[in-house]
Amino acid sequence: MSAFLPLARSTLYSPVWLVPFDDYARRVRAAGVEVRLERFDDAGGGWLQLDVRAVLTPSGSIAFPGLGRRAEPWVARPERHRACFAAAGYQPLYPADGQPFSADLVGVEFLVYPYDDTHPPSVEASPRLVRLLPAVAFPYPPRTRTVHGVVVDATTRAPVVNALVEARGRTSQDLTPWHERTLSDTRGAFRLALRWEGEKAAEHAVEETFRLEATERPGRTGSLVVHLPQDAERQHVIEIREQ
Template sequence: MSLLPFERNTLASPAWFVPYDDFARKVRGTGVSVLLDRFADGVWVPQDTAAVRTPSAAIAYPGLGARAATGLRHRARFEAAGYRPLYPADGEPFDATTVGVEFSAAPENTPEPRLVRLLPSAEFPYPPGVRTVHGVVVDAATRSPVANALVEARGRTSVDLVPWQERTLTGELGAFRLALRWDGEPGEGNTEVFRLEATERPGRTGSLEVRLPAGAATRHVIEIREQ
């Protein structure tokens, strides 16, 4: 997403964030709050610096870099009802322990806008008619729930073979609810087969096959283990 020229000229910010609704596939301009922390003496300290929203839906912290010492670390944490933020940038490995987007509040920083994807949570109000499956992600050894695990399904549409992807993040008790809006692999007896993959961090993953429509009401359990 590009910023309007006057936004760049009037807002000097060491970080720019663009909240993106991963389910709707569009920028989310409302209903998102941002919490800012500063790293000091080995701990993250909440800050009262207010974020500014630009006309193009970006979130910035004008003047923060000018007031900060070079290399001072900050992080931004995002909240939106019905969503959970996916903090690693596109192409970065996922880690459930990542708490926010870190950045250096230095005067010389001139960053590009950073897309922050908001994934549906287990409580997300899916529109009527959207097909979903639900369940829980647990540690295979301890059976403890895995919070903030990434649950995904991928495939291709049956007609034009366009790749599709659905994603969600588990809640604090490991629960998930995932939309399956596109076609699965053909199965026996008029069923569709979907492969759900769960990731806690690189090397700790799990997977499960789901067959619809029979498995729509089942509470599916995905076990995470070292790979």
């Protein structure tokens, strides 16, 4: 039996299933998340906002039931769409896990294939995480250790918008890997939590060392070494350049 049921479930088909995921808290987040759907206009060469409301499923996924349903799907072509996320205190990370980061990606892009009750979509959709990273205004819990600064172009000194800022390491006791990340805002500003222990010169040393890395796109990166606690209040500047 086909997984596509002509009448009972065809109207519930969605070409994409997106799961908003709070990257800081490590859990699915549905409350307070808004999604705007856009379609690429081949004739005009730009994106058009659609008046299509997203549906939140019981599992916490965001779907668009019925999107792509056509009276004569065999004469229609797949259309490019993208879903743009917004949530107070967060910035969405759009590249899928394992894909290269690029700051100019501003939505989850996908193809919508035409279908009807007797002609199922040619591609099945599968759930995909959309990670929400803490923004500059993220309400961190009290006493959370953070560092802040700006990401700029090394040559022009212009702010780099939507750059991915990361720090990685391992805990000293059991060597468990940790990973903190955020995105720069429209001014190039960032604020990154450093909840875990950094590198130490000796077991009981006070100073901890962290390496911050910023990425605009593949081949355009920058890095900076931060020493805590002495650099905690300093505004750090990460310079992006061609590598």
